[in-house]
Amino acid sequence: MIGVALAWLAACGGSPRAPTPNAAPIAASRPNEPIRTADPDLERAPIPQLLSIDWTTTPLATDADALAVWAKIAPTGFDWDDKLGEIPESVERPLAIALLRGGNFTCMTPPPARDCVAAVFDVRAPAHAAGLSDPCLRRMLALWALGRLEDDDLPKVRDAFRAIAAIPPPESELVAAVFAAIPEDQPAVRLELLAIGWRAGQRDVVNAAVGKLDEPHLVDAAMKHRIDGALEVLSADGHRAAYLAAVTDDAFDAKARTKAMFELIAVDGSLPADVQAAIVKAAGAKDCTVAATAARILEARGDKRFVPRRPRVRTADAMMRAICVLASYEQQQRADEVSLLPGFVPKQGLERVTITYDPLGEVDTDGDGDPHTARTIELVTRDNLVLPEIDDLVRAMRRCTGTTCKSDDREFRFGLRLVGGALVLHRLEVIERPPCPRQ
Known part of the structure; x- marks a missing residue:
């Protein structure tokens, strides 16, 4: 057999060789390869604290202890968020309670109510250099603190909650956060704080939060505190007394009162005695829209006593009140209804002055010395009379001084004259106001 094998190997042209030992791998030569460094995105250096x-030896038994710690934390408008992130969870509650009890969270006050003052909707952020005494920084810290409370902390922070609820707009976020932090089983506290916020002008925030009240406290919110949103949650069918009270109460918003009238009518499809009595009383409401709505409802059911007509008066205030109700009444008229304005003017008609404003005007066309304005005067006969710019006029009638009323866009001047011992409207000036300067 060995001979056969040798013969086979010879036939293949080869001879047996000893096995080759394993050779070590030869590394490739890369003389110009750069030295690799750590990737800063993958291997970041630790952020310094x-x-x-x-914290293990820091006392927090009292507010004074906690406030001393806040002084050490020394947050600023630049680093407050990072510093809060380093506070251990175990010490957050006492720090939060002490901060809230310290108050001073009113970052901004409402702008003055005057012409050309832009509405403010946002609270400014704290300046980078703001410190712990800065109210704009403190409101940010308060938002953090509210999220660290437990339900049983309420007695400790109730006064702080009252103070925050009383902050007026443009603040809203912090007030809403306080309402959200009230435990569900504390409806009386919730109602108290909602009422404080309502009186402070936080109408939208309160209306959004009032739905968490239980039914008895909703009724109190509507009837005792005149919170519109509570009336929205209640029904005219199930809470008739609250709706009747809203119709006759001048403390309610006009929109809520007019809606209450229609809701009550919809329940019965008619005008029951108690609803009719409430609407008759509303016809004398201070708000012209409420009075006009009541007058139209009664007129539609045959009672025309409250339809606007010129009063036989000699005082401008009484005449302006009648014109105010007339404007709201005609705003609600259908297109096919006849204007009641002719009854307020002399037989010959109304002198109407229209002054338009053109910011690009260059020629003084009417000789008044102002190239931006153009004046037209016309005598409008009684059969062609309607109140001009009715929607804007209704808005303007809420801001009257004497016989001049202003909206953001126009000024309306009413010229009154004694005729036959009573005032009539003989002249109406409609003046476009120039745009407010950019702020």
């Missing part, structure tokens, strides 16, 4: 406080 901003706080050097030994």
Whole structure:
């Protein structure tokens, strides 16, 4: 057999060789290969701590202790968020309670109510250099603190909650956060704080939060505190007394009162005695829209006593009140209804002055010395009379001084004259106001 094998190997042209030992791998030569460094995005250096406080030995038994710690934390408008992130969860509650009890969270006050003052909707952010005494920074810290409370902390922070609820707009976020922090089983506290916020002008925030009240406290919110949103949650069918009270109460918003009238009518499809009595009383409401709505409802059911007509008066205030109700009444008229304005003017008609404003005007066309304005005067006969710019006029009638009323866009001047011992409207000036300067 060995011979056969040798013969086979010879036939293949080869001879047996000893096995080759394993050779070591030869590394490729890369003389110009750069040295690799750590990727800064994957291997970031540790961020240095901003706080050097030994929390294990830091006392927090009292507000004074906690406030001393806040002084060490020393948050600023630049670093407050990072510093709060380093506070251990175990010490957050006492720090939060002490901060809230310290108050001073009113970052901005409402702008003055005057012409050309832009509405403010947002609270400004704290300046980078703002410190712990800055109210704009403190409101940010308060938002953090509210999220660290437990339900049983309410007695400790109730006064702080009252103070925050009383902050007027443009603040809203912090007030809403306080309402959200009230435990569900504390409807009386919730109602108290909602009422405080309502009186402070936080109408939208309160209306959004009032739905968490239970039914008895909703009724109190509507009837005792005149919160519109509570009336929205209640029904005219199930809470008739609350709706009747809203119709006759001048403390309610006009929109809520007029809606209450229609809701009550819809329940019965008619005008029951108690609803009719409430609407008759509303016809004398201070708000012209409420009075006009009541007058139209009664007129549609045959009672025309409250339809606007010129009063036989000699005082401008009484005449302006009648014109105010007339404007709201005609705003609600259908297109096919006849204007009641002719009854307020002399037999010959109304002198109407229209002054338009053109910011690009260059020629003084009417000789008044102002190239931006153009004046037209016309005598409108009684059969062609309607109140001009009715929607804007209704808005303007809410801001009257004497016989001049202003909206953001126009000024309306009413010229009154004694005729036959009573005032009539003989002249109406409609003046476009120039745009407010950019702020």
